Amino acid sequence: MLRKLIVALFIIICFVLQCSVFDSLAFAGIIPNLMIILTSSFGFMRGEKEGLVIGFFSGLLNDIFFGSFLGFYALLLMYIGYINGKFSRIFYPEDIKLPLALIVISDLSYGIICYILTFMLRSRFQFTYYFMHIILPEALYTIVVTLILYPVILRVNERLETREKRRAQKFV
Numbered sequence: 001m002l003r004k005l006i007v008a009l010f011i012i013i014c015f016v017l018q019c020s021v022f023d024s025l026a027f028a029g030i031i032p033n034l035m036i037i038l039t040s041s042f043g044f045m046r047g048e049k050e051g052l053v054i055g056f057f058s059g060l061l062n063d064i065f066f067g068s069f070l071g072f073y074a075l076l077l078m079y080i081g082y083i084n085g086k087f088s089r090i091f092y093p094e095d096i097k098l099p100l101a102l103i104v105i106s107d108l109s110y111g112i113i114c115y116i117l118t119f120m121l122r123s124r125f126q127f128t129y130y131f132m133h134i135i136l137p138e139a140l141y142t143i144v145v146t147l148i149l150y151p152v153i154l155r156v157n158e159r160l161e162t163r164e165k166r167r168a169q170k171f172v
Helices: 002-024 036-044 049-067 072-090 099-118 126-172
Strands: none
Touching: 002 036, 002 049, 002 099, 002 126, 036 049, 036 072, 036 099, 036 126, 049 072, 072 099
16 A cells, blocks of 8 residues: 555656646656556565556556647557566666666657657658657657656665565565
């Protein structure tokens, strides 16, 4: 129960930070995607199911506030969380290379899929411009923010896991 509450708080806090604080810290109109960081992090820390659920609720918030129709970002972030969850078997908390790589790949994939489904299908074929001016700068900004936010997420997850292990030992 505590884990669900803390994850819900993380989703809301990251969404509010992304929409308010980082909106005012935008570089050339580019803001980091905290929802990708959160979804990917919990995906490879906790597995496919948790990545999928967190991706759904993160995407649903994006859909409600910014989407043209309900479900696009929810579905996209669900897939990202699920695919990142596949890497939970090779995840080691002390190694930051895998999380950084997965978050960068997730953000680039997110940007490319958004381009294909929202721009290219409407006959806007300026992919190199979109990639160089929106997708790549967002991925770089997301990497910088990941270096700050990921250790916080990792520490909270580790504390929750130790708390859950202690509670499980009481019943054994």
